Amino acid sequence: MITQTLGVCATCDKPATMRCAGCKDAPDYLPGDALDTFYCDRDCQIKTRETHKDRCRNLSRRIALHRAAKILKTALLAYREMVYDLNLTHIESKDGILRLHQIPKTRPMRCVFPGHLTNNIEHKEAALLVNQCTTAMVLLGRLTRKLLSGVPLTFEIVDLEVGKPRFPAKLYPAPESSGVPHTVIIIGRLFVGETWIIDTTGCQYGFKDVLVPFKRYLEDHQCRMLGERTTYDATETKDLDYYAELPFMNTGLQKEDRKIERRARLHFAKFVDAQITPDILQGPSKVFEEKRLSLESDLKLYMQSYNK
DSSP states (O other), X not given: OOOOOOEEOTTTOSEEOEEOSSSTXXXXXXXXXXXXXXXXXXXXXXXXXXXXXXHHHHHHHHHHHHHHHHHHHHHHHHHHHHSBOOXXXXXXXXXXXXXXXXXXXXXXXXXXXXXXXXXXXXXXXHHHHTTOHHHHHHHTHHHHHHHTTTSOEEEEEEEEEOSXXXXXXXXXXXXXXXXXXXXXXXXXXXXXXXXXEEOTTGGGGTOOOSEEEHHHHXXXXXXXXXXXXXXXXXXXXXXXXXXXXXXXXXXXXXHHHHHHHHHHHHHHHHHHHHHOXXXXXXXXXXXXXXXXXXXXXXXXXXXXXSOO
16 A cells, blocks of 8 residues: 655654644644644654644644634525525626526515525625625624633624725615725634635635635735724624614614514524534544534524524
8 A cells, every 4th residue: 555645744853743633724824824734653743742742733723714714604605695685686696797687675575595696606605795794793603602602702893995906796776885895804823923814705706715814815915904993793683783873774664674684683592502613623624524514504494593
């Protein structure tokens, strides 16, 4: 049997056949700073355990952060897929814009997303999360804190002006939305000086990555910060409670729509309380992916039961 050489042993520079599982496939913060660590045998791994453990702990926490970001986006997409509030009729990509054609609502509605409108996963995600930054921030607050409760982090949010989208998604007909800010979560990693952005709704601009180093995100997407960072402490209905106090947001249609949305979000919160534990982030990559897909399936089934 031929043993595959993975790289060079971190201890003795011989051809390596083992990889440190604790920090395998961690995301880069700076280019090349998360390269996998290889060993030729168990003895060499033991020899450098003390010198490797700090780096391994740092990269394993990056992995946990990356996995948490994936769970957040998965949960948001599953929620929206089962609690969709647009009367969408057609999806087309034209002139660099993803055009989402809708019939304006005359009554409150929540339905399953019309998946037959597109086979393109990027277009589907953009349609699910167009104009959903505020919903994402409030809906995912509880889940974010629960997933990352064991990691020393700071949580903030900030509004951005996106200067370079891959393809912006826009509703037709709809008011002009080019000036609407894009809200993201800023994660500061205490003691290591890293600042990351979790962007669960970036797919409405064609962005693929859900976790990106802060500086690189701003540069790649030519973003400008709008205002100051604020503490991320949102609850599921924070925006709905605010809208309820605004006279112009209290027509019959708007009030009824908020009632339906409130029930759905509180239903989601019960799922997070009952079903989510931080150990969902643990295990080999294959095991984590199985847990993520199981969460997606379970949440979709669960959201079917809320009282519309």
